[in-house]
Amino acid sequence: MAELAIGAGITLIGNVVAGGIEEKGRRKKEQADIEAFKAKSDAEIEGLKAVEQAERDNLAIQKEIFGAQTARQKPFVDVGTMALPDFIEAISNRGKTGLPAEQFQSGQISDFLGKNVPDIVKAKALEELEALELERNKSRLSDLVNVGVGGVGSEAGSIVNEAGTVGQSLVNIGTAKEQALQNAARARGAISLQEDIDKENQRNRLIGGLSELPGLVGTATGFTGFKGGGNEFNLYKTLPELRTSVGGGGFI
Amino acid sequence: MGSFVDKFKGSASNIFEAAGNTPSTPSIFDENLAFQQGKLDQIRSSTAPFRSAATDTAIPALSALAFGGEIDFEPSKLFDVSLARGREGVLEGQAARSGVKSSGTFERLADLVSGLASEDIGRFESGNLSLLNTGQRAENILSGAESSIAGNIGGIFRNKGQLAQLSSQQRGQSAADLISQGGQSALSKAQTTAGGIKGLSSLLSLFAGGG
Numbered sequence: 001m002a003e004l005a006i007g008a009g010i011t012l013i014g015n016v017v018a019g020g021i022e023e024k025g026r027r028k029k030e031q032a033d034i035e036a037f038k039a040k041s042d043a044e045i046e047g048l049k050a051v052e053q054a055e056r057d058n059l060a061i062q063k064e065i066f067g068a069q070t071a072r073q074k075p076f077v078d079v080g081t082m083a084l085p086d087f088i089e090a091i092s093n094r095g096k097t098g099l100p101a102e103q104f105q106s107g108q109i110s111d112f113l114g115k116n117v118p119d120i121v122k123a124k125a126l127e128e129l130e131a132l133e134l135e136r137n138k139s140r141l142s143d144l145v146n147v148g149v150g151g152v153g154s155e156a157g158s159i160v161n162e163a164g165t166v167g168q169s170l171v172n173i174g175t176a177k178e179q180a181l182q183n184a185a186r187a188r189g190a191i192s193l194q195e196d197i198d199k200e201n202q203r204n205r206l207i208g209g210l211s212e213l214p215g216l217v218g219t220a221t222g223f224t225g226f227k228g229g230g231n232e233f234n235l236y237k238t239l240p241e242l243r244t245s246v247g248g249g250g251f252i
Numbered sequence: 253m254g255s256f257v258d259k260f261k262g263s264a265s266n267i268f269e270a271a272g273n274t275p276s277t278p279s280i281f282d283e284n285l286a287f288q289q290g291k292l293d294q295i296r297s298s299t300a301p302f303r304s305a306a307t308d309t310a311i312p313a314l315s316a317l318a319f320g321g322e323i324d325f326e327p328s329k330l331f332d333v334s335l336a337r338g339r340e341g342v343l344e345g346q347a348a349r350s351g352v353k354s355s356g357t358f359e360r361l362a363d364l365v366s367g368l369a370s371e372d373i374g375r376f377e378s379g380n381l382s383l384l385n386t387g388q389r390a391e392n393i394l395s396g397a398e399s400s401i402a403g404n405i406g407g408i409f410r411n412k413g414q415l416a417q418l419s420s421q422q423r424g425q426s427a428a429d430l431i432s433q434g435g436q437s438a439l440s441k442a443q444t445t446a447g448g449i450k451g452l453s454s455l456l457s458l459f460a461g462g463g
Contacts, residue, residue, distance in 0.1 A: 077298060080302075081301050081302075084301050084302065084305055087305075087379070087383065088305060088309050088383065090379070091309075091313075091375075091376055091379030091380055091383065092313075092323075092324050092325050092326060092376065093325065093326040093327060093328040093329070093331075093372075093376070094324075094326055124337075127333055128333050128337075130329060131328070131329035131330035131332070131333040131334075132330060134328060134329045134330065135328065135330050135375065138375065138379055142379065142382045145302070145382070145383070145386050146382075146386060148302070149299075149302050149386045149389050149390050149393075152295075152298045152299055152302065152390060152393055153389065153393045155295075155298055156295045156298065156299070156393045156394070156396070156397045159291045159294055159295055159397065160291070160295075160396070160397050160400040160401065162291065163287065163288050163291040163292075163400065163401050163404050164400065164404055166284075166287060167284050167287065167288060167404045167407070167408065170280055170281075170283060170284040170287065171280075171284065171407070171408065171411045173280050174280035174281060174284075174411070174412075174415065175411070175415060177280065178415050178418070210448040210451055210452060212451065213451055213452075215451075
């Protein structure tokens with residue numbers, strides 16, 4: 001009987017040791033899985049960070065291009081904007097715009113008038129030139145205003161394109177960030193849960209090991225129950241008897 | 253040691269907390285909205301002088317011409333000069349023909365004045381029409397830009413909504429994954445526990461002689 005008990009003990013210890021080795025291996029694999037999952041998640045997050053940075057670089061280039069376009073339009077817009085109040089004044093014949101009469105009193109026109117006509121005629125000619133110049137300047141100012149509003153149109157086109165392009169880049173950045181955060185959250189949650197499951201599994205295996213005890217005891221001792229014991233539940237009675245039956249060196 | 257359900261709740265709340273706490277993403281949306289608003293302000297500012305020239309100057313002037321009213325107008329220098337020249341011409345011509353003080357002189361002078369005044373008013377009207385067209389172009393530019401930028405802003409909110417929906421779906425999927433994992437583990441635990449209890453029961457039964 002003692003030999004049988006020793007045999008059962010050895011078998012049980014063997015099973016426990018084997019189970020422990022198996023458990024250790026399983027733990028190691030799970031830990032490796034967690035690490036691999038974490039590394040993959042981190043790589044994805046880094047990838048999304050790279051996407052975000054690339055989009056930031058793209059944004060800077062787009063802004064520079066559109067900024068340059070707007071800057072190129074600025075002289076046209078400025079001259080039109082500057083001509084506008086003068087044009088409004090000129091339309092109503094208020095204020096003096098255009099070349100002053102003195103400009104005509106020097107240079108070729110003045111020389112021509114001075115050489116060939118009397119002073120009275122010269123004065124009248126200059127007065128008429130000034131009047132014509134004022135009218136001409138209305139056309140000039142009108143042209144400049146049209147150039148200005150054309151510049152505003154081009155500038156607005158650039159600005160609208162910029163708003164669309166840069167806006168889309170910002171949307172892309174937001175999406176990349178959101179995905180990175182989602183991945184990080186899922187990774188953290190999954191790792192945390194995996195660790196919890198791992199602990200639960202250890203408990204479960206311990207309980208599972210207990211279920212093997214009856215079979216082991218039965219195999220080791222050949223004990224199949226007390227005759228006449230029926231189905232009565234009497235642990236206090238049966239345990240000492242079991243001890244006796246295995247020679248007092250049992251494992252219970 | 254808390255129950256598995258408690259632990260699962262802890263894990264899931266980590267996900268919700270992390271996924272729901274996205275401090276950088278809203279600022280990108282805000283940045284985009286501010287950018288769009290800034291660009292719209294820029295176009296409004298560039299077009300403003302042209303638009304107000306049309307609405308504050310050209311429209312009142314042309315309305316006054318069309319429907320009556322005061323106009324802010326002075327005769328041009330060209331009008332004055334042309335009138336002076338014309339008057340001299342008429343007077344000299346009349347003096348040579350029937351004398352200056354004749355009805356013909358007044359008729360010719362009246363024709364001269366009305367003709368020159370009409371030309372002068374015509375130039376005033378033409379200038380204001382040009383101003384009106386310019387303002388209208390500026391208004392069209394602004395309207396087009398506003399439509400585009402309004403579309404951009406709408407897109408931003410649409411994307412924000414889609415992203416929020418995506419986040420919600422991902423959180424839901426994450427939770428579902430966890431529930432599935434947790435459920436399988438809980439089932440495994442229950443089965444194993446049941447097996448253990450059954451084994452203990454068998455052991456006790458064995459000792460009790462139940463065989």
